[in-house]
Amino acid sequence: MDSLNSPADSRKDPYPELLADDASDAVSFDVRPHQHISVELPVSTLITPRSLFDGFTPPLPPVEEQEAVAALMVCVETQGTAAKKEFIEFELDRFTFYIHHRLYPYEMRPLHHLATKIGIDKFYFDGILSVGSVKHYVNRVEVVALPIGNYGPDHHSTNDQIWVRSTLNRNKEIYYLLKKPAAEYARFYEPFLWIADLGKHVVDFCVWHVERKREVTLNSFKESFIRWLDKTHAREPAFLEWRRQHPSDDYRTSVVANIDFIWKEINGGGRAGKAANHRFFKETLHFTQYKPNVPLGVDMIEEGKGGKKEQQPPTTVTPYIKECFGHMIIGKLLRLAGEDTPLNTLPPPAKLAQHEMPQVSAGVPCGRGYRAVQARPQFLSKEMVDKIKVGDTISTPRDGEEDTDTKWRTAASKDSMEDHRWFALVQKVHVSRNGERSFDVSWFYRPAETPCCEMKYPWPNELFLSDHCTCMEGSHSRVKGSEVLATHTIDWFGNPNTSPSVGEFFVRQTYIIEKRRFQTLDESHKKCFHGLPPLKFKVGDAVLADLSSTDEVTEAFSPTRSLSEVYEVVKIFRQEETRFVRLRQLLRRSKIDPLAPNAAPNELVYADSGKLFVVKPDKVEGKCHMRFFRPNTPIPSPYNRGGTGNLFFITHKLEEQDGELKCLPWEGEYPSSFRQGFDPSCSYPKLKGLDLFCGGGNFGRGLEEGGAIEMRWANDIWEKAIHTYMANTDTKTTHAFLGSVDDLLRQAIEGKYASNVPRPGEVDFISGGSPCPGFSLLTVDKTTLHQIKNQSLVASFASFVDFYRPKYGILENVESIVQARHNRKEDVLSQLFCALVGLGYQAQLILGDAWSHGAPQCRKRVFLYFAAAGLRMPEPPMLSHSHFPGVKSRNLGEMCNGEPFVKRESPATAFKYVSASEATADLPNIMDAKPDSCVAFPDHRLAYGCTSLMRMQTAVIPHRPYGLRFATAWAEGRGVMTRGDRELFPAAGKSRSSVVAQGWGRVNPRNTFHTVTTRCNPTDARVGAGLHWNQDRPLTLQEMRRAQGYLDHEVILGSPYDQWKVVGNSVARQMALALGLQFREAWDSDETSTANVDSDTATDSSRTARASSRKRPRSLAAEIHSSKIRRLQSTSTPPGSRRSSRNASPLAPAEPRRSLTPSAGVGPLSPYEEAESEEPEQEPEYLGQIRGRGTSMTVVHL
Structure with missing residues (x-):
């Protein structure tokens, strides 16, 4: 023991910076002479006899x-x-x-x-x-x-x-x-x-x-x-x-x-x-249990690079989809079912759009290429303006890009003429003292001003009523009578067959600008609403709230940010015009039960005497689901998934026993006042699903676990994937189609129905994750015919939607499918928006960060989901897990006003992100994995041939500090790697030896795994860390299963190499489950919403999306000119508060959010308003902390 205190131990570490990030793990021990320290050593780690x-x-x-x-x-x-x-x-x-x-x-x-x-x-x-x-x-x-x-x-x-x-x-x-x-x-x-x-x-x-x-x-x-x-x-x-x-x-x-x-x-x-x-x-x-469907049709041959001919089969589409996508580069691969004509001689399809763009008033040029400054528009006479009333549709010149400060670029859908007008629905008429009129309006949006961007929209006479109005923006944002060009007729709730005699334009959808969301038009949407938004929770609900004091709140993307806790809504009441919510905290069992320190992170404990808080409604992050279960019984899916989807459960209650509070098993009846989350054992009619590009089924099963969907048909072209899918599902109710989506659609269109080829009307839900290499940043050349084929399969997915017309659907792909300004003429995603919205579907794009829903993986994907007209549209899933260190804000895509399609959010969450080490803590140490067997976890084995050279390279990458790779260990000669060890790696000048190369990188166990790809290649310069943090080996298949959320009992077929490919092609299970829960909530009739259009989707930044010295700015943050709002912000919102971090702009008003969607306050009283009608409590009771009556109560001030 004396050696522990020898002078040699006090020598200065030659690399102090390498241990800096491990300082938080340092533990001080008092070693006594009688204590024994043992280190277990394996009998042998030899690979050679x-x-x-x-x-x-x-x-x-x-x-x-x-x-x-x-x-x-x-x-x-x-x-x-x-x-x-x-x-x-x-x-x-x-x-x-x-x-x-x-x-x-x-x-x-x-x-x-x-x-x-x-x-x-x-x-x-x-x-x-x-x-x-x-x-x-x-x-x-x-x-x-x-x-x-x-x-x-x-x-x-x-x-x-x-x-x-x-x-x-x-x-x-x-x-x-x-x-x-x-x-x-x-x-x-x-x-x-x-x-x-x-x-x-x-x-x-x-x-x-x-x-x-x-x-x-x-x-x-x-x-x-x-x-x-x-x-x-x-x-x-x-x-x-x-x-x-x-x-x-x-x-x-x-x-x-x-x-x-x-x-x-x-x-x-x-x-x-x-x-x-x-x-x-x-x-x-x-892999012969499911027979392949022999492909039909003529292959298309195209001259490739280097004189090599590349051959790809055509992509089968419907006429409508061919019209939508045919002008793009993928158009050369699109083919209608039953066409026998060679692809390169096909006649051009007939135009689908039957209406030309309505002509503008005389003197208002709208020809292609016209600039607003080239002519002077002709406005309505004062006599005509005086006749304009509430409910009329008017047009006004758009703000010029050259003579105003607008951020809106002139944009038009492909094959449509540029129209330099903005259209608006009159909400209120103002008359000045001198008789001049001005109008508060709700703006209409053209397809090019939405995520459809400048791609080909099939119906040029369609407008979208937005939830953006001028009512709260001040008089400078009103449309002046002298700026009105014309009045227009609208066919409300119309369709593409609208006759010009009925309306110049038709409107069937509302566009929610903050969420970039298309939603079915409702009569109430025609009138904007600016009252208090309806609450999204009721008495008895479980909700999430972050009640940290102001000085505890940190930056939005800080890893030290406090977590939300779960509360029961005890009461909702008003004090004059201000609403309050009384909440009872539900404690986490792992924190208060000494007998269950390893309880599930989403297990709570109920206490009648729990601490009470009185807060304003906007302190509530959102509703969550909590359900009671009997102790010592298996917790069913999805409540057993560690909190994914913000699902919680209770098996114990906090009661006094022998003079102290203890967590006791729940016996007897559950509290009748508590509105429990949904019961997964209850059955009700489910949506019959078609799972395209299904792979191993992680996406489909996750959607199914949400409770509303049952996959009846599955399709994939790879036999190992389809056999894996069927190995994990009920083969009596699910039918596999092994073959191309082109052949499946062709057989369906030609009426060759079978058990694995559904008929129109049978499919309620379509999901798919079309091949991503055509869009992935990892694909070096996306112009090859093979990658163009991959891109064209988005059109195939759209064709299935067109043919089957499901109630709901969703498409997944990589982030880079969302275009900014680069290559916008080949914007497949925006064209998909055009196609789906053109069919009348409600649609929205969301960013899905897998780690934000409990996956221990840095996987970023986008999801475009849609719903048939009139059905309740799912909400984006609320984040359940925090961001890990290093995650930054993220904007994807760019619309014509410079705003992104979607951006990363950072609300307070109920759980910390799941790290790589936490996700694999129960896996045994397999050292170099050479025995290729782990009885308890059969897939805890390598899918990579670890050669002797690879083993030597791995051994010289240090374990500490976490996250080192070859480039940082060598650091161009300044790192910890010796020159002799450097000789094991590629020579300088190679991509894998560059300073930014990711090859030979160890995973940082405190963070998540890097994105799982289709191959285990730890030496790749671009893929990311592929070596274990403590063991000298690449990552195993079991570790990748955990990263993707595959359950341990689920089967993945094929060789380890094939299994890795199946896993890498999957959608993270946690992300799929979170989405599936949202579809369940939308589909389940018991989960009713307060309005068709959410009252909180139109934030203050939305309301000012067109407000500037003219009418349409880029955003409130950049261009709002109201000093009054600034004063409101500075006096009503303390710096660093939750409100300021959630608003789209730091200048957003601090007053309660007011919806731009009229449905929120129209019609009969909601169930929430009944609770609010109770007698007001005395105000002094809530000015501070109150203790007594066996319960403590705290007021959280905003």
């Missing part, structure tokens, strides 16, 4: 195998045992098995790899052969077979019946019985013994079923397999020890991980018979 190292002293003089066998045969003949057996066996002790390959020289391998791996199939062993006391040491003995005995239900284990057969004895009945491995080989051999028994039990199980003419499927190993084993082997110690190592009764993942070994065993020793023909092997090994 000791016998191959220089200086190794063999236990016996080595001899050639032939000489050893001859000597041992003499012993056998002397003993007279040879004639009594069908074969001769010698015992093999202290053995090691290894391969020898250029990339893997003399590396030890587990025996279940023998005869199951392609390319590397030569195994050698070193060890001691013996008969009785006669022993000989042999080395470099080549192995050709691995016979295993003890098959049949009468035997309980194979442990003492495993032999190897050498090349020398290929034609002889001489075998070497395996006894005890060498110390360095034990970590390879012990897991193999478990796998050998698994193979035996699977073979026995299959043979038993064949004898009884029963079929074995993959699902037989979910429950039936272990029940049969329990019955067959009862309480045998060898079997019980084998079973103890596997934590679950579901053996599907174990069987799949070792399917090649099982297939070898079932075909060996004459055991095959009909067992090899089981459906089980068609599902897991041959």
